Amino acid sequence: MVSASSLLLPSSVRDLASCVSDGAVRVACTTPASTLVAASTAGSSSPATLSVAVTYRATPLSPSSPPLLLRLTWSHSPLGPPTLSFAGPAASSPAVLLRRRKGTRSLPSDDQQHPPLALFWDLTAAKYAAAASSPEPVSGFYFVAVANAEVVLAVGDLAAEFVKAKFEGQIPKARFLPVSRADRVVAAPNAMHSARVRFAEGAPEHEVSVGCSTTSGGSEELWVSVDGKRAVHTRRLRWNFRGNQTVFVDGAPVDVLWDLHGWWFREQPGCAVVMLRARSALESRLWLEEEAAAPGFALVVQAMKTPP
Template sequence: MVSASSLLLPSSVRDLASCVSDGAVRVACTNPASTLVTASSAASSSPATLAFTTTYHATPLSPSSRPLLLRLTWSHSPVGPPTLSFAGPTASSPAVHLRRRKGTHSLPSDDDQQQPPLAFFWDLTAAKYAAATSPEPVSGFYFVAVANAEVVLAVGDLAAEFVKTKFEGQIPKARFLPVSRADRVVASPNAMHTARVRFAEGAPEHEVSVGCATTSGGGEELWVSVDGKRAVHARRLRWNFRGNQTVFVDGAPVDVLWDLHSWWFRDPPGCAVVMLRARSALESRLWLEEEAAAPGFALVVQAIKTPP
């Protein structure tokens, strides 16, 4: 099975680990006294979203079944409505692009990769979206995956009703949780991207905003806010293009890392990467192997200057 950490972190963020030491981590608190961040004061536009990818960790009820990592990607299509892709639990599992609005599909077992046979079902015919720029539906849809006679993933407001009807309530449901979300956006230097996430199971949902702005003096700055309260503010980005800081959300540590080197210095420009990752314990240290083996939830924002 592929490790959780290898799926959570894009290569640009993994490379960042070798450039930032634990001793460089700074600590801040997101409290009511923090500076409020608004679109008018720090960023003037919202970036166009290319894709959302959510990775889920499923723990089957059967003791003989291994945990699974399953990925759903919602992306814009050059023509027609947004599309959905699904990737199975191994690094070699190819993504299956679900071009129809409704259907079923199956993936055969792979004994070498310890991958069980998977069947999945989806229906996007009545899907509703929060905005025309978002490829991820908010209601009117379902995606359900089944492995070894267990529901290992059920996403969407219509998923429970589908499972009840399809299997007549006679199928067990594994425990599954989102462990990472990667948002790929097209952004200008004065843009703000917002996502709603939970950093731990049962924790409150938070609105996380990532923005890049040009100051009145012509410099650039990066900021990250949680629920409208500024948590990270990095200035003079052409010098501070890589860095990390630890903030506290719900009393627990969340590591914030950024890497804008290829955004500024590569021709053609690469992507800017900002990651927020919940740490599993207050006393744990960033990038230790045991921390990477069981990471907390991670939000990764990858911004590019021009669409592919």
């Protein structure tokens, strides 16, 4: 099974543990939006989103079946509409590109620990946000995965209707929820990237925005906002290119970590990584073993100057 601590996140994010110490953690509450957000967004643009990868943890109803980590990746295609890839629970299983807009596919298991999967999807009527460049659809689609005669993943506004019609309501449904989201974007100067996420099961959905802007004096600033409220504001990024801060969302701690070293000091394409990850308790530490065993939801924004 894929390690829960890795969450199928980019290696650059996992390497943040060696760059940011727990002693540097600061705690702050989100404050009302100030002129920073207005000034940053006034002349900003939306970066081009190369891909959106969402990892789900499915807990089958059978107590003998282990949890499954399943990943969907939405990507732009240079030759046509966005594409969809799927990665199963086995660490050795490569991602499978679902080339057709609608279809079914069976994925056999490579070992006894993981069950074979049946995939069903339909993107023929998928709709995308008009003002965004994201390859992730917002409506008009479904993706369903079935294992051991049980729905282990159902994504899209048409998923429930498909399951009801396909299985006549006679198939059980596992408990599943997203545990990470990784957005890869190409960011122009003063660009801002936004994503809608839930940091905990049953919690409200929030719009998280990450932006980098240049002041009139030529200094670079990084800011992160939650629902338009400033949560993080870091100045002089060429000195403060790595760091972390703890904020509170819905009364619970969320760690914000950033690493902009690659953006400033490496050759093209140059990469900056910002991660927001929910923590199980204020007393815990992000990289302790017990926290990694049952990590909270993580949002990762990986920004590059040019396409890879």
